[in-house]
Amino acid sequence: MPVDAVSEVDYRPIHIGIVVGEVSGDILGSGLMSEILKRHPNATFSGIGGPLMLEQGFETLFPMERLSVMGLFEVLGRIFELIGIRRALKRHFVEKRPDVFIGIDAPDFNIGLELQLRQAGIKTAHYVSPSVWAWRQKRVFKIARAVDLMLTLFPFEAKFYKQHRVSVRFVGHPLADLIPISSDRSKARANLGLTEAGPIVAILPGSRAGEISRIAESFFGAAEQIKNKSPNVRFVIPCVNANRRAQVLEILERFPALEVELIDGRSREVMAASNVVLLASGTATLECMLMKRPMVVAYRLNKLTYWVMQRLIKTPYVALPNLLAGKELVPELLQDDATVSNISAAVLERLPVSMEKSLQSDFSLLHESLKKNASSEAAEAVLALANKS
Numbered sequence: 001m002p003v004d005a006v007s008e009v010d011y012r013p014i015h016i017g018i019v020v021g022e023v024s025g026d027i028l029g030s031g032l033m034s035e036i037l038k039r040h041p042n043a044t045f046s047g048i049g050g051p052l053m054l055e056q057g058f059e060t061l062f063p064m065e066r067l068s069v070m071g072l073f074e075v076l077g078r079i080f081e082l083i084g085i086r087r088a089l090k091r092h093f094v095e096k097r098p099d100v101f102i103g104i105d106a107p108d109f110n111i112g113l114e115l116q117l118r119q120a121g122i123k124t125a126h127y128v129s130p131s132v133w134a135w136r137q138k139r140v141f142k143i144a145r146a147v148d149l150m151l152t153l154f155p156f157e158a159k160f161y162k163q164h165r166v167s168v169r170f171v172g173h174p175l176a177d178l179i180p181i182s183s184d185r186s187k188a189r190a191n192l193g194l195t196e197a198g199p200i201v202a203i204l205p206g207s208r209a210g211e212i213s214r215i216a217e218s219f220f221g222a223a224e225q226i227k228n229k230s231p232n233v234r235f236v237i238p239c240v241n242a243n244r245r246a247q248v249l250e251i252l253e254r255f256p257a258l259e260v261e262l263i264d265g266r267s268r269e270v271m272a273a274s275n276v277v278l279l280a281s282g283t284a285t286l287e288c289m290l291m292k293r294p295m296v297v298a299y300r301l302n303k304l305t306y307w308v309m310q311r312l313i314k315t316p317y318v319a320l321p322n323l324l325a326g327k328e329l330v331p332e333l334l335q336d337d338a339t340v341s342n343i344s345a346a347v348l349e350r351l352p353v354s355m356e357k358s359l360q361s362d363f364s365l366l367h368e369s370l371k372k373n374a375s376s377e378a379a380e381a382v383l384a385l386a387n388k389s
Contacts, residue, residue: 010040014386017098017122018058019047019089019113021067021106024283026050028127029104031174031375032382033058039383046096047089061092067106082109090116099386102127111139115146123385125149127378129157140164149385151378155369156323169381172372175283179268179290181367188272192263198232199351202274202293203260204267204284205248207240211280212247214300215338219278220255222343227258229348235260236274238267276350278343281318285330289321290370292363294350298333298343324366329359 016036020029030052036043037056048067049058062085090113093101100123103110107130114124126147132139143150144166152158153173161168189196203223205216223235237260239245245262252260263270267284271277271291279285281299288295297319321329331346333339349355 008039011042012040013042013044014040015044015046015096015098016382016386017047017093017096017101017117018045018049018053018104019067019102019106019110020049020053020064020104021109022064023050025104025106025128026052026064028174028375028378029053029058030056032102032104032127032378035375035379036383039379046092046098047101048085061089067109086113086116089113090120093117093122094120097122099123100125100382102382104128111143111146115142118146118148123148123388125151125382125385127151128153129161132160140166148388149381151381153370153374154320154324156326169377170372171377171381172374173286173370174374175287175290176367176370177373177375179287179367181364181371183272183291185273185275188269192236192266192269192273194234194236194261194273198234199230199275200234200236200273201226201347201351202270202277202279203235203237204271204277204279205237206280206282207244209244209247211299212244212251214302215280215298216248216251217254218298218300218338218340218343220252220258220260221340222278222347223260224255224258225340225344226347229344230351233351236263236270237261238263238265238270240265240267275353275356276347278347281332283320286320289324289330289363290367292356292360292367294355294359295321295330296333296343296346296350297330298338300335300338321363321366324369325362329362 018029020026029049033045033053033056046059048062048064049060050064054060066085101117102125103114105128114126118124124147129150129152148167150161150166150168152168152170155170158168158170203219205212205219226233237248239248239262268287271288271293274293277288277293277295279295279297281297285297317323317332319330319332333342
C-alpha cells in the first residue's frame, strides 16, 4: 500500500478517540482519520464524529449535532444533557482506553473531557486552539493540565503556547492546502454564470442570523453609495442556506433601487469571481486572503458584548490576515466605525486593479506559510504521541 515517504505502514491495531462538535470539526477529523489510516490500516476510531468521519468507519456514541450549541443561554438550556454526554464519553474511554484521545475544536466541551482523561492516564491532544491568545488568556493554565499536545492552525498560536511551556505543534491550515495559490477570476465567473463585464463586489454579511441582523443593512447602504459613485460595479451575495437567504431578501426590501445577485452557497467561488470582498470578520477573511482578493472587514456586536470584549481582547487586530501578518493589510471597521460612509469609501479605495496587485505578495507569502499538508502533519504528531503511551 503506497503511503507518504515520511512514514511506513504499521498493521498493529490502535484505538484513537476523537470528539468533534460541528461541521468544521468533521472535516478536520475526516482528514486526520484518512492520514492515520494510510499509516495504520487497522486503526479504529470512536467518540463523537460527523458524517464524513462515519464514512471512514468511525464509531459515534452520540450524534454530532448534540454538541452543536452556540450562545450562553442555549448552552444553559442543554447543560444537563451535555454533562451526561461528557460523563458517558469518559466512562467509554476509561474502559476502552484509546492509545490517544483528540478533541477537535469545541473547547468548552473537549478541554474539560481531556482533563479528565489525562488524569486517568490517557494521552490527550487538542486540534484547533481556542482563541486563548486573544482573550481569557488564563485558560492556558487549564489547557496545560488537560493536554499532552496542542495542534495549532496558525504559527502565532504556537508561539503563544511555547511562551507558556505547553507542548505544541503548528500543523498548518487545511484551507491553505485546499485552495490553490492562484485563483482564476474568469473561470469562477463562468462557473457562476456571471458575465465578464465590470467589477464585482462580493458581500458576505455573515453566516448566522444575529450577524446579518447587525451588519447587513450597513453593507447594503454602502453598496448603494458605491453604485452611485461607480455605476458599473455589480454586487453578488452568497447565502449559506435558505433561512439566511430569506433574511437577506427581507433586509434588501429596504433598498429597492439596489440590484444584487443572490447565489446559494458557493461563497468561495463568489470570492474568486470578485474584485473586492466586503465581509464580516471570521474564517471567511482567511478564505478571502487565500483567494488573494482585496477585502474590507466590518463587524458589529451588541453594545454590551462589545464593551466587555474590548476589555478582554489582548490583540490589536481581529481579521486573520492582519493577525498573521502582524500589521494591517486589510481595513477593520468595527462597531461604531462600521458606518455606511466608511464602508463604501474603503471598498471604493480597493477597487482599482493596482490595489489587488499590491496585496498579492503579502497574501501569497502568508498562504505559503500555512500550506504544510495539515492533515498529514497532524496525523504524524498524533501517532508520535500515541507511541509514547
